[in-house]
Structure formats: C-alpha cells, structure tokens
Amino acid sequence: xxxxxxxxxxxxxxxxxxxxxxxxxxxxxxxxxxxxxxxxxxxxxxxxxxxxxxxxxxxxxxxxxxxxxxxxxxxxxxxxxxxxxxxxxxxxxxxxxxxxxxxxxxxxxxxxxxxxxxxxxxxxxxxxxxxxxxxxxxxxxxxxxxxxxxxxxxxxxxxxxxxxxxxxxxxxxxxxxxxxxxxxxxxxxxxxxxxxxxxxxxxxxxxxxxxxxxxxxxxxxxxxxxxxxxxxxxxxxxxxxxxxxxxxxxxxxxxxxxxxxxxxxxxxxxxxxxxxxxxxxxxxxxxxxxxxxxxxxxxxxxxxxxxxxxxxxxxxxxxxxxxxxxxxxxxxxxxxxxxxxxxxxxxxxxxxxxxxxxxxxxxxxxxxxxxxxxxxxxxxxxxxxxxxxxxxxxxxxxxxxxxxxxxxxxxxxxxxxxxxxxx
Numbered sequence: 001x002x003x004x005x006x007x008x009x010x011x012x013x014x015x016x017x018x019x020x021x022x023x024x025x026x027x028x029x030x031x032x033x034x035x036x037x038x039x040x041x042x043x044x045x046x047x048x049x050x051x052x053x054x055x056x057x058x059x060x061x062x063x064x065x066x067x068x069x070x071x072x073x074x075x076x077x078x079x080x081x082x083x084x085x086x087x088x089x090x091x092x093x094x095x096x097x098x099x100x101x102x103x104x105x106x107x108x109x110x111x112x113x114x115x116x117x118x119x120x121x122x123x124x125x126x127x128x129x130x131x132x133x134x135x136x137x138x139x140x141x142x143x144x145x146x147x148x149x150x151x152x153x154x155x156x157x158x159x160x161x162x163x164x165x166x167x168x169x170x171x172x173x174x175x176x177x178x179x180x181x182x183x184x185x186x187x188x189x190x191x192x193x194x195x196x197x198x199x200x201x202x203x204x205x206x207x208x209x210x211x212x213x214x215x216x217x218x219x220x221x222x223x224x225x226x227x228x229x230x231x232x233x234x235x236x237x238x239x240x241x242x243x244x245x246x247x248x249x250x251x252x253x254x255x256x257x258x259x260x261x262x263x264x265x266x267x268x269x270x271x272x273x274x275x276x277x278x279x280x281x282x283x284x285x286x287x288x289x290x291x292x293x294x295x296x297x298x299x300x301x302x303x304x305x306x307x308x309x310x311x312x313x314x315x316x317x318x319x320x321x322x323x324x325x326x327x328x329x330x331x332x333x334x335x336x337x338x339x340x341x342x343x344x345x346x347x348x349x350x351x352x353x354x355x356x357x358x359x360x361x362x363x364x365x366x367x368x369x370x371x372x373x374x375x376x377x378x379x380x381x382x383x384x385x386x387x388x389x390x391x392x393x394x395x396x397x398x399x400x401x402x403x404x405x406x407x408x409x410x411x412x413x414x415x416x417x418x419x420x421x422x423x
Contacts, residue, residue, distance in 0.1 A: 016218050016223065017223050017226055017227060017230075020223050020224070020226075020227035020231075021227050021230045021231045021234070022159070023227075024063075024206075024207070024227055024228060024231035024232075024235075025159070025163070025231045025234055025235060026159035027206035027207070028203075028204060028205070028206040028207060028231070028235050029159070029162055029163065029166075029203075029235055029238065029239075030162065030203075030206065030284070030288055031110050031113060031114075031284050031285050031288045032202045032203035033162065033166060033203060033238075033239065033242060033261070034113055034114075034117065034259075034261055034281050034284065034285070035109075035113045035202075035258060035348075035352070036199060036200060036202055036203050037239075037242050037243045037246040037252070037260050037261075038246055038251065038252035038253075038256060038257035038258060038259070038260030039199060039252075039257050039258070039349050039352075040052070040196040040199055040200060040243065041243070041246050041247050041252040041253075041257070041260075042252050042253055042257045042349075043188070043192055043195060043196050043199065043349075044186075044188055044192040044193045044195070044196040045184065045185065045186060045187040045188055045192070045247075046181065046182040046183070046184075046185050046186075046187075046247050047185050047186040047187075047190070047192070047193045048193065048196045048243065048247070049240075049243055049244060049247060050193055051193050051194075051196040051197040051200055052200060052239060052240050052243040053240065054197055055197055055200045055201070055203075055204055055239075056236035056239065056240055058204075058387070058390045058391070058394075059204050059207075059232050059235070059236060060229070060232050061382075061383035061384075061386040061387045061390075062204070062207060062363065062367070062383075062387040062391070063207045063228040063229070063231070063232040064225060064228055064229070064379065064380065064383040065366070065367055065370040065374070065380060065383045065384045065387050066079075066207035066228070066366065066370075067207070067224040067225055067227065067228035068224065068225065068370070068374055068377060068379070068380040068383070069082050069366070069369070069370055069373060069374070069380075070224055071224035071225075072373070072374070073085060073373065079095050079362050079363070079365060079366035079369070080092045080093070080095040080096045080099070080299075082365075082366055082369035082370070082373060083095045083365045083366070083368075083369050085369065085373060086368070086369035086372040086373050087369065087372075089306070090308075090416065091365065093303060093306060093308040093412065094365075094408075094409060094412050095362055095365045095366075096299045096302065096303055096308075097303065097308075097309075097408050097411075097412050098358040098359075098361050098362045098365075098405060098408060099295070099296060099299055099358070099362060100296045100299045100300055100303070100326070101358065101408055102354075102355035102358040102359060103289075103292050103293060103296040103330055103333075103334075103355075104329070104330055104332075104333025104334045104336075104337055105333075105337055105351060105354050105355040106289075106292065106352075106355035107137060107140075107289040107292065107293065107330070107334045108133070108137060108334050108337045108338040108341060108351070109348065109351055109352050109355070110136075110285040110288045110289050111133040111134070111136040111137040111285060111289065111338070112129070112130070112133045112338070112341060112348055113258065113281070113285055113348070114133075114136055114281045114282045114284065114285025114286070115129050115130070115132040115133040115136060115282075115285075116129065116258045116259050117258075117259045117261075117262050117277060117278040117281035117282070118132065118278045118279075118281075118282060119132075119259075120256075120259045120262055120263075120274070120278070121262070121271065121274050121275060121278050126342075130338065130341070130342045133338060134335070134338060136282070136285060136286060136289075137289070137334055137335065137338060138331075139286060140286060140289040140290040140293050140294075141293060141327060141330065141331045141334070143290060144290070144293050144294050144297060144322060144327055145317070145320060145322055145324060145327060146320055146322070158283060158284055158287045161280045161283065161284065162280075162284055163238070165261060165265075165276075165277055165280050165281075166238050166241075166242055166261075168265055168269075168273070168276075168277075169242060169245070169261045169264045169265050169277075170241050170242060170245055171268075172264055172265045172267055172268035172269055172273065173245035173246075173248065173249045173251070173264045173267060173268075174245070175267075175268065176248075176249045176267045176268070177245060177248035177249055178248060178249075178250075179248075181247060181248055181249070181250050182247065182248070194394075194397040195397050195399065197394060197397065198353070198356070198360070198394055198395075198397040198398045198399075199352070199353065199356065201356055201359060201360050201363075201394070202352060202355075202356045202359070203239060204235075205359045205362075205363070207228065225379070242261070245264060246260045246264065249263075249264055249267060251263040251264045251267075257349075258348065259278075261277055261281075262274045262277040262278060262281075265277050293327070293330055296326065296330060297322070297323045297324075297326035297327045297330060298323055298326070299326070300313040300314075300323060300325065300326025300329065300330075301313065301314050301316070301323035301325070301326055304325065304326075308412070308415065308416065309415070310415070312325045313325045313326045313329065314326075337351070353398060353399060353400075353401035354401045354404050356398065356401065357398045357401040357402055357404045357405055358404060358405055358408070360391060360394065360395055360398065360405075361395075361405035363387070363391055364388060364391050364392060364395070367384050367385075367387040367388035367391060368384075368388055370383070370384030370387070370388075371384045371385055371388060
C-alpha cells in the first residue's frame, strides 16, 4: 500500500526535506552569481564583502517569512497572492505588475551576461557580443510562443551546473588568493557598501518561487521552515565564498567584472576552464529568461482578464494557445532595452538596478503581507517585521532606480481609474 498522501485538490504529498532544500536553492541561486560578485567588488572594493555578509543575515528572516507564507497560503500566485489576501485585489495586481515590468529589463541583462562570458574567450567585438545577446533574448520568446517549456530534468541539470561552477571557481581560486588584495579596504567610501548591498538583492530573490509547491510537501508545517533555514545557510555560504575569492584573487575590474567566475576558474584551469564556465553561463542565462518570460506572459494574461491591464495583453494565440499579447510586449520592451545598452545610453551595471528595484518592492509587499497574515505565528510575525524593516532601510540605496516601482504604481492607478470611468 502506498504511503503517499493525496490532497483534496488531487496533488500528492511527495516532497521531503532533501527535495525541498534542493528546490529552494535552485530558485535562489541563479544567473546573478555570474555577474554580481565582480560588479559589487568593483563598486565598493574589498568592503563589498561586508555587504554580502549583511545580505546573508537579512535573507534568513526573509526566507522564514516566505516559507511560512508558502506553507499557510499555498498558491501559484506567490507574493501577489499574499498581498491580495492581506490588502485586497488592487495590491495583488500591483505586485503582479512589479514582476511583469521587471522582465523587459531583466531578460536583456541575462542575455548580455551570458554573451559576455563567451566574449571574454573569443574576444568578440561590441557588435558581435550584442548580436549573440539578441539571439539569446529572442530564443526564449520564440520558445514560449510555441508553448514549449524546458523539461524539469533540464532545469534540474541547470541548477546542478550552477552549483558545480561555483564549487569549481572556489577551489580553483584557493591557491591564488592574497591578503594584499584587501587593501585599501574601503576605496570608495562606506556609502558604496550600502549601494552594493542594494545591488546584491538580485542574487537573493526567489524564496517565493516554491510557494506553489508547498501543498505537495509531506510535512509542510515542519519542513517548510527547516527547508528554508538549510537552504538559506547553503546559499549564503556559496555566495560569500565566491565573493571572498573574487576579491582575494583580484578577479574583477573593467570587463573582468562581468565574467569574474570565468577569470577565477582560468587561474588554475586555463582556457579549458573558461570554456566550461562560458558554455554553462549561456545555458544558465537562457534558462532564467525562459522561466521568467513564461511566468510574466501569464501574469499579463491574468491582469488583462481582471481588468487591471490593457485587453491586448490577454490575447491568446488560437493556434498555440499561448498568451501572445503579453509576450509581444515583453519582446518589444526587451529589444528596446537591448538597443539602449548597445548604443551606450545605459550600462549593464546601471540597468540591473531597475528590475532589482521591483524585486525589492515585491519583497517589501510580501513581508508587509506577512506581518498581517502571520499574526498568530511566534516565529513568522517577528521574521516578517525584521525583513520588512531591513528591506525598507535598503530601499533608499537603490538610487534613481528606487523611483521605478512608484512609477509603475502611478501607471497602474491611472489604468484602473480609466477602467472605472469606462465601466
């Protein structure tokens, strides 16, 4: 007789602690680790290690908050669902918009990041680099038009590849570290450390991604918390180690900042190690946009059906049954963004701060929802309060990009007001 429990909704409770930990690690550790360690070190120097330490501590209450919300209010809607439950449908829709409008900015960042890892090895020209990035950007959009998704086994392989790259980079860097590279420790002033912490948020998003699977946990009340605590510790250790050795080996500065992992691996393994990292980076930077484009197009479809977005966003291809209205907007916005990067109007390090701001705003909404929804939890409510307070303190250091979420809120309000007038 099977010991598998079947829920009323037909889903089987099959996920135990090891699988839950793997899912959480896979949802958090992603393309950011290819880009952010070198950029943070370039922005704040060796003192950027303090920003990594601060974010590693902040992520614990944040992970606990998301883990508890996932176990108590399981839904594919993620943070937007929590905001909807706590504050009403308008706030839930706003969080959905935060996610949707981060994709036309974030997807080009990933496409260029993957391309730069290959460009370092092949000495590609500026035009060649962006031609490759355009192909990487177009591919997940086309894949999603046809309604295809990467198989779960392939996504698992991507996760395993990321962790393998990180461990390879760490061990390859050990013989080449030097304490001299930590002086001067604060070359750009202490304010740059706070700014680096804001940039680092890109690496710590994803704790809400396992929300829709929590109803399939064998013991959600126990394992949701244990899973996030174990995974938060492992993620923090991996990130901190990579950041430390990025600084200790001097694998940053100029073009090296965007391909710091490749530079670290090449210290011991030469060009062969660089090729392994570059090919893996291309794969990783396709998997990320593929998942985000798929999710964002469906969010656009849902928003349109709720009357919170233009009707064109709800258009579904009669042939493939995919939400092509939302996909077309993502495609147009993504290629405009890539064009701005190509022309030099905005740099990679500047652009990444804008989608990062929407993710910070999303977590602020999730933590605030946690304060209300986790009132009866002795652990959850304090964790939500701490997470909200710390993330709110981080928000001003996002710079001009901090204006992006409020701008989205104004546009959403205007759309909602126009819809009410028509009604």
